[in-house]
Every structure is written in structure tokens, then in C-alpha cells.
Amino acid sequence: MRSGWGKFSAIFPILTGGLLLVPLLFGFIETVLPAFDYFPIAGKNQANLSQWQALFSQPSLWASIGLSLLTGWVASLLSLFTALWLAMHCYGSSWWRFLERSLAPFLAIPHAALAIALLFLLAPSGWLMRLVSPWLTGFAYPPMWQSTQDSWGISLILALWAKELPFLLFVLMASCSQIAVQRSLALGQSYGYSTVQLWRSILIPQLLPRLRLAFFTVLAFSLTVVDVAQIIGPSRPTTFAMQIWQWLSDSDIERRLMGTSGALLLLGLVILSLALALVLEKLYLRCNLRLSMQGRRRAASNVKPARALLLFLVLLLLSCLLLLSIWSFTWHWRFPDSLPAQWSAHYWLQAGSYLSQPLLNSLIIALSSASISLLLVVGCLEYQMRQLKYSKWWSVLMYLPLLLPQVVFLFGVQVQLFKYRLDGTMLAVVWAHLLFVLPYVYLTLADNYRRFDVRFMQAAVSLSHSYWRSFWRVKLAMLSKPLGLAFAVGFAVSIAQYLPTLFVGGGRVPTLTTEAVALASGGDRRVTAVMVIWQSLLPLLVYVAVISWPKWRYRHYRGMQN
Numbered sequence: 001m002r003s004g005w006g007k008f009s010a011i012f013p014i015l016t017g018g019l020l021l022v023p024l025l026f027g028f029i030e031t032v033l034p035a036f037d038y039f040p041i042a043g044k045n046q047a048n049l050s051q052w053q054a055l056f057s058q059p060s061l062w063a064s065i066g067l068s069l070l071t072g073w074v075a076s077l078l079s080l081f082t083a084l085w086l087a088m089h090c091y092g093s094s095w096w097r098f099l100e101r102s103l104a105p106f107l108a109i110p111h112a113a114l115a116i117a118l119l120f121l122l123a124p125s126g127w128l129m130r131l132v133s134p135w136l137t138g139f140a141y142p143p144m145w146q147s148t149q150d151s152w153g154i155s156l157i158l159a160l161w162a163k164e165l166p167f168l169l170f171v172l173m174a175s176c177s178q179i180a181v182q183r184s185l186a187l188g189q190s191y192g193y194s195t196v197q198l199w200r201s202i203l204i205p206q207l208l209p210r211l212r213l214a215f216f217t218v219l220a221f222s223l224t225v226v227d228v229a230q231i232i233g234p235s236r237p238t239t240f241a242m243q244i245w246q247w248l249s250d251s252d253i254e255r256r257l258m259g260t261s262g263a264l265l266l267l268g269l270v271i272l273s274l275a276l277a278l279v280l281e282k283l284y285l286r287c288n289l290r291l292s293m294q295g296r297r298r299a300a301s302n303v304k305p306a307r308a309l310l311l312f313l314v315l316l317l318l319s320c321l322l323l324l325s326i327w328s329f330t331w332h333w334r335f336p337d338s339l340p341a342q343w344s345a346h347y348w349l350q351a352g353s354y355l356s357q358p359l360l361n362s363l364i365i366a367l368s369s370a371s372i373s374l375l376l377v378v379g380c381l382e383y384q385m386r387q388l389k390y391s392k393w394w395s396v397l398m399y400l401p402l403l404l405p406q407v408v409f410l411f412g413v414q415v416q417l418f419k420y421r422l423d424g425t426m427l428a429v430v431w432a433h434l435l436f437v438l439p440y441v442y443l444t445l446a447d448n449y450r451r452f453d454v455r456f457m458q459a460a461v462s463l464s465h466s467y468w469r470s471f472w473r474v475k476l477a478m479l480s481k482p483l484g485l486a487f488a489v490g491f492a493v494s495i496a497q498y499l500p501t502l503f504v505g506g507g508r509v510p511t512l513t514t515e516a517v518a519l520a521s522g523g524d525r526r527v528t529a530v531m532v533i534w535q536s537l538l539p540l541l542v543y544v545a546v547i548s549w550p551k552w553r554y555r556h557y558r559g560m561q562n
Contacts, residue, residue: 012379013394019376019434020397023413024404030412035260041415042253051261054254060237065269068240071153071233072223073273075160080215082161082309083168084207088199089306091181099310100173104547106166106317107489108539110496112513113532115159115231116520117320120327120529122155123148125335127323133336142335148232156233160225162316164218168211174447175210179203201292205285212281213395214443217402219277220270224405227498227513231520240266244407245499256411263408270405321536327529347526351534354515354527359534362495362511364426366538369433370490373441374483380442381449398442401435410503417504424508432500433493441490448482477554484546492539512538 033039038047055061090096121127125142133139148155181203188198224241233239238246244266247259327333331344384394413432417423456478460470476483498513505514512535519528 010383012376013383016376016380016438017397019431020401020438023416023431023435024400024409026416027409027412030415031260031263031408034257035264037257039253039257042257044257051254051257054258055261055265060243061240063237064240064243065265067153067234067237068223068266069269069273071156071160071239072219075157075164075222076215076219078157078161079164079168079218080211082165083172084199084204086169086306086310087172087176088196089303090310091176091199092185095307095310099169102314103166103170103173104485104488104543105540107170108492108543109163109317109321109536110492110513110539111159111163111225112227112231112496112498112517112520113324113536114163114317114320115228116516116528116532117324118155118159118162119148119232119520120323120525121320122158127319127326127338130336130338139336149235151234151236153234153239156229156239159228159232160222162313163228164222165313168214168218171211171214171443172207175207178210178447179206200288205288208281208285212278213399216274216277217399219273220403220405223270223273224266224407226407227517230517240269241405241407248407248411259407260411263405263411266405267408270403274403324529324533324536327525328533330526330529347530351530355531355534358510358512358515358531361426361509362513362535362538365430365433365501365509365511366491366494368430369437369494370441370487372430373434373437373490374445374487376438377442377445377486378449378483381446385450385454395446398439400439402439406499410499414503414506423504424506426509429501429505429509432504433497436497436500437490437493440493441486444489445482445486449479452479480550480553481547484550488539488543488546491542495535495539 033047034044035051036047037044037050086099087096090099119126123129123142124145124147126147129137129139129142129147137143184202185195185198188202189195193201225239226241226245229239229242230245233242237243240262244259244262247255247262250256250259326340328347329343329345330340331346332342333340380394410432414423417428422428452475457470457475460474461467464470495511496513497511498517501509501511501514505511512531516528516531516535519531
């Protein structure tokens, strides 16, 4: 059976590693050199520390760094604690099964789309204020306070928490399938321990190492996010990543070079944060072990708060989607009316004039990057199974683009592409999206692919005498659901990309995300709502398709309906 791949299978890890490492390496080099004022294109041929001196002389530097650390850490820890808390109180119940079935639509919503929806919901003129005005608040006009874009970043934390929690729940569900959760709970309860105590003492210590890379990804993203911060984050001061993006987008070359120094400083902050997260994990496990060894029994806790939180999260996301739909059909809506005074489908009928090119570009880029990523990941996993070994370094390599701040290497990638006149092309944008789509496709597919029972393939090959026929008609057919889910995740990740599209596309490849973020800064809410609905609808349709197709295609096979 191994001869079906032969030496050909080694091409996939080599090609995948090259696609990931080459842009990261050259992009990082092209960012490091300008940070030390060495930028021959601009006539700077002697390295020095002038850009670092200019960076540390910025009056808002430390306030921006503190704000980034505050929002990033709070949002990440809150997402992790919430995911574990929901698992402790809901696992094995109908609430957990509901969560497993309904998680895909929440994963499909891009970060920018959720941030825009929350902005429409929580702003001083947002829907929540309209619902309680004027009968409760007495406001006939929007109040002069900051319920979004506040100086403490609370709205940014809420947006990051609402989006990252479904991702951590998704990884947590996959991790729970790898350990004996039900057997551990049953055995512990027979000794008089409560369910929550068993989760804290036995299950969470087993889950945390499996969640480590996923949490690192969430932490790195929360510390360096730009599009969500631009929509709903603080403006005075901005987060550090947002400040760096503004410097790198400035027409003054000195500001851009100072931005590269800021990017390296942000990289240092991310590395220190990841190291601190690892230390905190070790400390928690050590303290948890000491408490568990005491053998104390504690009463079972109330499950109602966890279920109420889950219900709140679902209602929050559904309210955001409903509000976007209302705005897209609005013609006239004055404050404090709870609903529009006049309805119209005008902006849907006129969508072709401003939506066709971003929609087409988004579809081409997302379909191309998700398809290529799925092909490469399947090839890499087949090679690993052929070699009968799985390297941890390979997992670290796949996660590397997600752990590094995008502004650290995307500026360098832009410089390299400009040298060879490849910037602003569709091919370059697809390549940039691959850097971030590949890791998520690998993360989604790897565990299910490795758990495939090879005896099915052995039996198929012995009957058909053809490795490739058995691979296509047996293995891929039995893995159609995990393959489809991995493709849908990759598609959704590509649709959500903002900085890679702007840096590499140079503003000449508009997508739904870039246009939605631009409109959120002051465009017509009705046009923005139509754009955001399409941005969210495309991944959702792909999720529905990949879930429904295997059920229809193999409807006559009872064993493939689970």
C-alpha cells in the first residue's frame, strides 16, 4: 500500500514548508533591516538606531502598548476560561450537543463582520439604546458617551471574546474526543467527587497541553489584531498594532521605517506574552496538583449560570445577524425609533454596482487558497502516515504564521513583491492567504485523518489491487465530512483576511473584508450592512454545503450517516 505514494509523497511537506517558510523568512529580513535604518531603496545604506530613538520618543507609545496587553490578555484568558467553564457544566448534556451542532455558523462569521455588527448594536445610537429610548432613558438624541471605541478597550475585548470563544470551543471539543472524559467522570463520581471537581483536578490538566497552541494563537491574534481594533477599538490612544499599521501606511518614509521598529517591538511583546502564558500554565498545573492531592470533596456547583452564559452568547450573535438584516432593508431610521420608519430593498437591488468586484475577488481567492491548502495538507498527512511518525516540529511550523504578528513580516513580503513587480496581483494575494489558511486547515483535519482505521485501506487494496482507486473511493469517501469541514474553515479564514489583502494587494484587489472595514469607518450603514451580510453569508453557505453534501451523497450508506 505504501508504494502508491513512493517518493512522490515527499513533495508535499517540502512544498508546504517552502510556501510557509520562504515568505516568513524573507519578509522578516526585509522588516529587520529597515528597523535599523538600512533601506537602500530609499537611499539609506548605513545601519543605525535612529528609528528606535524615534519610536521610543513617541508620546503615546507606552499607553498603546499597555492597552494592547490589557485587551489581548483579558480577551484571551476570558475566552479560555469561558470555554473550560462551559465544558465543565454542559459536557454530555443536551446543551453541549446543541453547541456541537450550532458551532459551525458562529465559526463562519468573520472577525470584521462581528465587530461591525457589535458596533451597530452597542454604539450610543445603536439598537440597544434605541430599544430603551425614550421610555426608559429619556433620550431623544444619542447620548454623548462612549459605549464603543472606549479608552479602556472594553468593546474590543467583548468583540474578541465573542469571536474567539467559538474557536476555542471547537478545539476543546476535538481535544475531549482524545481523552476518556465520560469514564473519568464516572470513576471519580463513584468516589464521591463532584463533576466540576473532577474537571478541575483530572480533565483540565489533560486538556491544557492540547489547547496550548490554540490558546497561543488566540493570544497572539488578540495582541496584534488590526481590523477589529480599527472598527470597534479605542482611537485615543489606539492599540499598538493599530498604531504600527498607521505608521506603515504613512506616505512619509521615515514613519514607515519607524513602523518596522515598532513591528519588531510588537514581536518581542508577543514572544514574552507566550512565554508568560507557558509559565502560568506550569504554575497552574503545579498548584492544581497540590490541591487535588488533598482529597477534599466539594459540593456540586450550579449549572444554571453556565447555561445562561451560553444562551447569552447565542442571543448576542443572533441579535447581531438580525440587526444587520434590518439595516440592509432600511430606508429611513431616526433615533430613537426601535425599528425603521421606512423599509426598502434599494441597497440590495443596487448591490451589483459596488459589490460585484469585491465579491468575485473574495470567491476566487477563498476557493483557490482553501483548495490548495486542503491538497497540501492531505499530501502532508499521507506522507506522515507513510513514515509512521508525527513530528512536533511540523505542528510548530504550521502554527508559526498564526503566532507571529502579521505586521512583522507582511511589510517585508510587500517589499519583496514590489521588487519583482508582483504586488497587487491576484496570484500574490492567494499566496499571502495561504500563509494563514494552511495552518487552520491542518489544525481542523489532522486529528481526524490520523484516526482513520488503515484496515479499511488494506482491505480495499487487497480487493481492487489499486492504491489510488482505494484512496479515492474508500479513504476520501469515509473522510468526506472532515475534509469538507477543513475546506469550509479554510474558506472562512480566507474571507476574513484583511492585512494580507491590503499589504500584498496594494489596494488593487478589493475584497468583501477590505471594503467592509473601510465602510465601517464612516460609510453608509445600509451599504455596510449589505456588504457584511455577504461577507458572512459566503462562509455560512460553504459550511452548509460541506455538511449537507456527504449526507445526501451517502444517504444509502447507514454507517456514513453519523
